[in-house]
Amino acid sequence: MAAIIDVQHVHKAFGGLKVINDCSIQVEQGSITGLIGPNGAGKSTLFNIIAGALPLDSGRILLDGEEITNRPANELFHKGLLRTFQIAHEFSHMTALENLMMVPPDQAGESLFDAWFKPSRVNHQEAEVRRRALEVIDFIGLHHVRNELAGNLSGGQKKLLELGRTMMTDARVVLLDEIAAGVNRTLLGDLVTNIERLNREMGYTFLVIEHDMDMIARLCDPVIVLAQGSVMVEGSIEEIQNNPQVIEAYFGAAS
Amino acid sequence: MNELVFFINNVVIAGSVSGSIYAIGAVGVTLIFSIMRFAHFAHGDMMTFGAFMVLLLTTAFPGAGAAFGVPAALVLLPLAMVLTALLAVSIDKAFYKPLRAHGVKPIVMVIGSLGVTLMLQGLIRLFAGTSGQSLYVDDRKEIFRLALPFEGVRAPVVITEPQLYLFVITLLAVVGLHLFLNRSRLGKAMRAMSDNPDLAQASGINTNTIVAVTWVIAGGLAAIAGTLLSLDVTFKPDLSFFLLLPIFAAAIVGGVGHPYGAVAGGFVVGFAETLAVFNWSVMLRPFRDSLPEWLTQSGNLAFVGTEYKIVVPFFILVVILVWRPTGIFKGKVI
Numbered sequence: 312m313a314a315i316i317d318v319q320h321v322h323k324a325f326g327g328l329k330v331i332n333d334c335s336i337q338v339e340q341g342s343i344t345g346l347i348g349p350n351g352a353g354k355s356t357l358f359n360i361i362a363g364a365l366p367l368d369s370g371r372i373l374l375d376g377e378e379i380t381n382r383p384a385n386e387l388f389h390k391g392l393l394r395t396f397q398i399a400h401e402f403s404h405m406t407a408l409e410n411l412m413m414v415p416p417d418q419a420g421e422s423l424f425d426a427w428f429k430p431s432r433v434n435h436q437e438a439e440v441r442r443r444a445l446e447v448i449d450f451i452g453l454h455h456v457r458n459e460l461a462g463n464l465s466g467g468q469k470k471l472l473e474l475g476r477t478m479m480t481d482a483r484v485v486l487l488d489e490i491a492a493g494v495n496r497t498l499l500g501d502l503v504t505n506i507e508r509l510n511r512e513m514g515y516t517f518l519v520i521e522h523d524m525d526m527i528a529r530l531c532d533p534v535i536v537l538a539q540g541s542v543m544v545e546g547s548i549e550e551i552q553n554n555p556q557v558i559e560a561y562f563g564a565a566s
Numbered sequence: 567m568n569e570l571v572f573f574i575n576n577v578v579i580a581g582s583v584s585g586s587i588y589a590i591g592a593v594g595v596t597l598i599f600s601i602m603r604f605a606h607f608a609h610g611d612m613m614t615f616g617a618f619m620v621l622l623l624t625t626a627f628p629g630a631g632a633a634f635g636v637p638a639a640l641v642l643l644p645l646a647m648v649l650t651a652l653l654a655v656s657i658d659k660a661f662y663k664p665l666r667a668h669g670v671k672p673i674v675m676v677i678g679s680l681g682v683t684l685m686l687q688g689l690i691r692l693f694a695g696t697s698g699q700s701l702y703v704d705d706r707k708e709i710f711r712l713a714l715p716f717e718g719v720r721a722p723v724v725i726t727e728p729q730l731y732l733f734v735i736t737l738l739a740v741v742g743l744h745l746f747l748n749r750s751r752l753g754k755a756m757r758a759m760s761d762n763p764d765l766a767q768a769s770g771i772n773t774n775t776i777v778a779v780t781w782v783i784a785g786g787l788a789a790i791a792g793t794l795l796s797l798d799v800t801f802k803p804d805l806s807f808f809l810l811l812p813i814f815a816a817a818i819v820g821g822v823g824h825p826y827g828a829v830a831g832g833f834v835v836g837f838a839e840t841l842a843v844f845n846w847s848v849m850l851r852p853f854r855d856s857l858p859e860w861l862t863q864s865g866n867l868a869f870v871g872t873e874y875k876i877v878v879p880f881f882i883l884v885v886i887l888v889w890r891p892t893g894i895f896k897g898k899v900i
Contacts (some may be wrong), residue, residue, distance in 0.1 A: 364764065388770030400765035402758050413758055476769065538620050 313375075315340040315484055316361065316392075321370030323356060323540075324450065330356045330542035330548025331367075338484070340375075343510055343517040345525075345531030345548075346351055349560060353540040354520045355397055358488055361389045361518075362394040374484070389416055391483035395476070395490055399469035407472055410461045411444040412437075414479035433449075433545050451475040452501060466493040473504065478509065484516045485509075491523045503529055536560075567719045572848050577840050583729055583798060584812075585836025586736040586846030589811060590791040592816035592828035593743065600823035601780045603664070604675035604686065606811035607868060608657070609813065610806025611686035615653055616789025617773060617796040619646035621701055637705040640731060647786040655778055657682055662811035663777075668897035675853045683806075690801045698800035701793070715760050728797035735790060740829055743783070748826065752779060802886055806812035808876070812839070819886050819895025829875050834886075835879045840891050842878040 314337035323331040326539045330353045338344045348354050359365040361372055363384040371380045374392055384394075403408050448457050451471040456464060461472060470490055477485045487506070491499050502527060509515045521527050527534060528548045536543045536551060544551065551557055585849065591613060598606045631638035633873050658762070661682055665675055696795065710730075711722035747753035759766040759776045766852040768774050820831025847867040850857060870878065 348572050360767065364768070381776075383772075384764075384767040385770050385772045388768060394768055396765070396768075400762050400768070402761040402765065404757070413754065414769050482768075 312372075314338060315342050315375050316518065317363065317373040317376075318357070319371050319373070321357070321360060321372065322368045323353075323360060323365065324380065324389035329502055330473060330540050331360065334370075334537070334541045336535055336542055336545075338516060338518050338534075338556070341510070341514060341516055342533070343506065343519060343531050345519045345527045345534035346518060346537060346552075347522075347527060347534060348543070352537040354537055355488060357537065358394065358486055358518075359497060360521060362392065362486055364394075388480075391481065393477045393480070393482045394486035395485070395488050397488040397492075398478050399466060399493075401461035401469050401472055402466070403460065403526070405460050406458050407464060407468075408441075408444050408448060408457040411447055411475055411479050412440050414476050414482065415440050415443070431452035447448060447478045450478065450505065452498065459483045460463075467495060467498060470494050471498065477515075482514075483516055484518065487517055487521075488547075489520055489521045490521060491526050499523075499526065506530060567714065567716050567850050568697060568721050569852060571714060571719060571721045571723055575721075575846075577837070579723075579725055579729065580833055581837035582833075582841040583732060583836070586732050586834035586838040587791050587809070587832075588795075588813050588816040588836050589829040590736060590739060590787050591813035591834025592820065592832045593739075593825050594787045594791075595813055595817045596820070596823055596825055596828040597756075597780055598784050599817070601756065601777060602662070602675070602724060604672040604679070605814065606784075607676060607679040607810065608686060608748030609784070610810035611683050611690070612650055612785055612788035613792030613795070613809065614687060614690055614805045615792070616646050616785075617701070617790065617792035617801050617802075619649045620793045620796070621694070621699060621801050624701060624703045628745045633643060636700060636731075637707075637727070637797070639701045639703075639793060639797055643790065646793060647789040650789035651782040651785035654781040654788070658777065658781050668672055683810075687803065693802070694803050694805055698801050701796050726798065729777050729792060732794045732798065733843075735794060739787060739790060743825060746783075749866045752776075752874070756780065795892040811876065812836075812879045815883045819893055819897040824893065824895040827893050832893070835882060838882045839875055839878045844868060844874045845876050846864060 314341075316336075316338040318334060318336045321331050322329070323335045332353075334353070335358060336346075346357070348352050360367045363379070363382050366381050366400070371378060373379065374387070374390060377390075378391070379387060389522065395564065402413065405413070416473070444456070445454075448454055451474060453464075453468060453471055453475070455521045456468060462470065470493055474487070474490060476497065494502060504518060506519075507530065510517060517530075519527070519531055521531075532547055533545055534548050534551050536554075536557050543553050543560065544557060546554075591609060595606055595609050597603070598609070620639050621636045623645060626636055628859065631641045634641055636637035638695060654830050661678055662675060667679055679777055704818055710725050710727070712725070713719065713722045715856075725750070747757060754765065755771045756779065759773055763773060766776075791809075795805065795809070796802075813832075816831035816835045818831070820827025820829070820833055845866055845868050848868065
C-alpha cells in the first residue's frame, strides 16, 4: 500500500532546542498508525507540523504524493487532512450540535448571495447538515448534551466532540492527539470501536498519539516510537514492546 | 411643556446622535478586537478618512444627490465605504499582517495602530487642510421644526435632516450586522474564529479571509460613522481625536468583542455625556415656587461643565466595570 502521509527529513527547532531532528515517517493508506514516545519526544510538535499549525525549518511533507509542506491548516482540511487537539478545542459559545454543524465545508450559506437570495437551498442543506450532526452526536454518545454550550461540557465530552468533528466531513487522514486522555474506561471502549469502524467502513487513515498503551495495543498497527525528535523504531506492538532500546527509553523511565 | 421640548432637543435627540455615532464606531472596534485581539486605535482616523472621501467625492460630483432628492454626500457614501474598506484592508496588509506573522503580543499591535493613527491623521491634514468644511457642498441642510400639538408650547422640536439619516442608517447597520453574523456562514465563521482561532482554522475556515472581511466591515462602518457625524456638524481632520476615547469607552462598557454590547455601550456613553452637561435649571423652572431659592436662583445646574464632557464616558466606564468587569454584555466572543 502507498503512504498517504510521507514526512521526509523534517527538522524543527524552538530557539536552540531541536525538537524534531531529521524525522521521517510514513503512514500507510488505510492504516491506524500509532505514534508513541516519552514526554518531550516531539510527538505533538510533529503533529502540529503535519497539520499545518507550525512551520517547519527544513524537510518536506507529502499528502498522497502531493506536497503540503507549510500549507495552512484550513487548506489541509479541504484536502481531507483533519486533526484533533491534545487539549480539546471547542467553540465554547456554540452548542455541541452547532460545533458539529460548523464543520462541513462548502455549505450554501457560506456565500452571502445564497444566504440572502436562495434561502430554500440554504435551509435544505442546513437540514441535511443537522441530520448528519444528530447522527454523529448519537454515535459519540453526546445526544443528551447536544444543546449545551460546548464550553460547559466535561473534558472527556469535549474529546468525544473532537472525534465527532472528524466524522462530519469526508476525511482521508485524521490525526488524533491523545484522544483518550480524560475519557473514562467505558467511553474509551466505544471510542476505540468508533475509530475502528471509521477506519473499516469509511476508509479513514488514522495517525494516533497516545499514552494509553492498552489503547495503542488494541488499535494500532504499526506503531512508531519517537525519541528526541526522530524515529527510534517502527513495527508491530509486539516488536515494540520487546525492543530493548524502547524499553530503556520509554518503559524503562518508569521503573 | 416647553421644558419637555427643551429636554427632547437637548437630551433625547442630542444623546441619540452621539449614541448612534459611538455605537457604529464601537461595533467596528469590537469586531476587530474579537477577531484579532487588539485594540485598534486607528479606528477614529478610518472614520475621518471615510468622511474625507465623501468630501472629495461630493466636491467632484456636487449634483449627484439631486436625482434622488437626498444630499449628494449620502448618495456617494457607499462609494466612500468601499474606499475606506479598501484602505482598512491595505493597512492590514501593510502593517498589521507582518506583525501577526511574527506572532507579536497584542500590545505591539496596539502601538502599531497608534502609529497608523498618526500617519493617517497627518496624511488627511496634508490633503484636507486643518479647517472645518461642510459636507453640504451644493445641497441645503434641511431643518425640521415639529411643533407639538399642546397648548402653550412655543418651542418646536428641532431635528435636522442628517440626524434623521443617522438614525435610519444606524438602525439599518445594526440589523444588517445582526443578520450577517447570525444567518450567513461567513458570519458564523467570524464567530467561530473569535471563539477559537486554532480550531476555526483546523475546521477549514480560512482565517485570512475572515480577517479581510472583518476589515471590510469595520472600514465600511467607520466611513458611515465619520460621514454622518461630519454631515451633522462639519468635516474636520481632527474629528477622530474627539471620538476615539468615547468609542473605546463604549466598546468596553458594552463588553469588548460583543457587537450588541457595543451598540448598547454607544448609547449609554452618548446619553451619559449629554445628560451630564445638560442644564437642569430649565427643568426646575415649573417647580420654582416649591423649591428652595438657592436651587432655582442658580443659572446653570449641569453636573459638569461642557468643557469636561470628555471625562464623563470614563466615569461611566469605571462605574460599569466595577459593577460588571466584562461589560454590560459579557464580552470576549462575538
